[in-house]
Amino acid sequence: MSGEQTITVVGIGADGWAGLGEPAMAAVTEAEVLFGGARQLDLVPAGPVKLSWPSPLLPNLDSLFDAHAGRRVCVLASGDPLVSGIGSTLVRRFGAQRVRILPAVSSPSLAMARLGWPAESAEVISLVGRDVHRVNRALAPDARLILLSSDASTPAAVAALLTAQGFGASSLTVLEELGGPAERLVRGTAADWAHRDLAALNVLAVECRAGRDAAPRPPVPGLPDDAFEHDGQLTKRDLRAAALARLGPFPGQLLWDVGAGAGSVAVEWSRAHPRNRAVAVERAPERAAAIRRNADRLGVPDLRVVTGSAPDALAGLPAPDAVFIGGGLTVPGVLDACLAALGRGGRLVAHGVTVESEQALAAGYGEHGGELIRIAVEQAAPLGGFTGWKPARTVTQWSMTR
Numbered sequence: 001m002s003g004e005q006t007i008t009v010v011g012i013g014a015d016g017w018a019g020l021g022e023p024a025m026a027a028v029t030e031a032e033v034l035f036g037g038a039r040q041l042d043l044v045p046a047g048p049v050k051l052s053w054p055s056p057l058l059p060n061l062d063s064l065f066d067a068h069a070g071r072r073v074c075v076l077a078s079g080d081p082l083v084s085g086i087g088s089t090l091v092r093r094f095g096a097q098r099v100r101i102l103p104a105v106s107s108p109s110l111a112m113a114r115l116g117w118p119a120e121s122a123e124v125i126s127l128v129g130r131d132v133h134r135v136n137r138a139l140a141p142d143a144r145l146i147l148l149s150s151d152a153s154t155p156a157a158v159a160a161l162l163t164a165q166g167f168g169a170s171s172l173t174v175l176e177e178l179g180g181p182a183e184r185l186v187r188g189t190a191a192d193w194a195h196r197d198l199a200a201l202n203v204l205a206v207e208c209r210a211g212r213d214a215a216p217r218p219p220v221p222g223l224p225d226d227a228f229e230h231d232g233q234l235t236k237r238d239l240r241a242a243a244l245a246r247l248g249p250f251p252g253q254l255l256w257d258v259g260a261g262a263g264s265v266a267v268e269w270s271r272a273h274p275r276n277r278a279v280a281v282e283r284a285p286e287r288a289a290a291i292r293r294n295a296d297r298l299g300v301p302d303l304r305v306v307t308g309s310a311p312d313a314l315a316g317l318p319a320p321d322a323v324f325i326g327g328g329l330t331v332p333g334v335l336d337a338c339l340a341a342l343g344r345g346g347r348l349v350a351h352g353v354t355v356e357s358e359q360a361l362a363a364g365y366g367e368h369g370g371e372l373i374r375i376a377v378e379q380a381a382p383l384g385g386f387t388g389w390k391p392a393r394t395v396t397q398w399s400m401t402r
Helices: 022-029 058-066 086-094 107-115 132-138 154-164 237-247 264-271 285-297 334-341 355-368
Strands: 007-012 033-036 049-052 073-078 099-102 123-126 144-148 171-176 184-189 202-207 254-258 277-282 304-307 322-325 347-352 371-375 378-383 386-391 395-401
Touching: 007 022, 007 086, 022 073, 022 099, 058 086, 073 086, 086 099, 107 144, 107 171, 107 202, 123 132, 132 144, 132 154, 132 285, 154 171, 154 202, 237 264, 237 322, 237 347, 237 371, 237 395, 254 264, 254 334, 264 277, 264 285, 264 322, 277 285, 285 304, 322 334, 334 347, 334 355, 347 355, 355 371, 355 395
Parallel strands: 007 073, 007 099, 033 049, 033 073, 123 144, 254 277, 254 322, 277 304, 322 347
Antiparallel strands: 144 202, 171 184, 171 202, 347 395, 371 395, 378 386
16 A cells, blocks of 8 residues: 555444535545445445445455555445444554544444433443354443444344343343434343344444343452363362462453463453453363353353464464463473563463472572462361361462563
8 A cells, every 4th residue: 555645434324425524525525436335335426436345355455455556545434433443444454644534423322322321331342243242241230231233133142142141131222223314213121022124234232130040240350160161170260360360461462371271261361351362272172162162151252262282282373461371381392482472571370280380380480580379279168067178289370570
């Protein structure tokens, strides 16, 4: 793409051409080439050359704009182009200096205006081309959610998910064609949802109501062990909380969970913030499959699962901001590969329960510093007619920051 070329991205609402302001109208009419989806392109009068996006888009993005270098290019987007829209994709690829954004009112803003919801009272989740299980992360008593639907089938899929999670009493409002002449609101509850013939262009508002069979999962580390499907290879609740406190799941950062077992550390890292990313590396296929199910059930379906043995399975993975080693610590090369992958400020936490793994942790501590502790957890349990303490295996934990 030419260094001088500027891409103007115009947000357009369901009210079409009439709803555009003067700067947006000028950008469209003065363009030589107009890109957009078929629906957006149909909303504006004839004039510029209109080109629909190719499929797939991303692999063709550079060649698409290179073919029109030196021409005045405008892109049409729905509402605010930076709310789960093409504007975000273009800024990431070409930089903010080359992309000029002229937004319309976003669909989440319109939805909240229609419902009288303050912006800070609701979480916005995009389901456009994404797994509906993302909603599970945000389920909580009395939570308000604004869901950007992928199509007309999304409300029914969300209603089924809510009911399965014990939130069948939740109120659902489908807001169709917001801002346009065909705008309509359709209401119901998740458990009784039976609406058909919904518009493909819709936003779904959810007011969560937890039933007696619901088991809401807070985003803080330390979910109960029974929140995960596992075969015993699980970083237990108290140890998991201690590990995540040292891993420091800052928003948008990437974790490697090496020897992931049930994937509990990767799942909880991902739940800490919707932009967090994680890769769970597990050599046993049956455990890798369980990680996938745990990720879906707990609302982080974008978690990546790699089936294979470290260190070989680590080759080619994106560089992590933090690494947790829950298994395979004594395998030659695993600890060295994880340390080598971390940049400045990267964190590593490793657990060991055997003498051999403790030796590896002690050696790492001696060479790199950090913190070396032992964690002993005991639980109250019946002892004859009384109650005594039942100890779990003591775990040695080494944590360090580059």
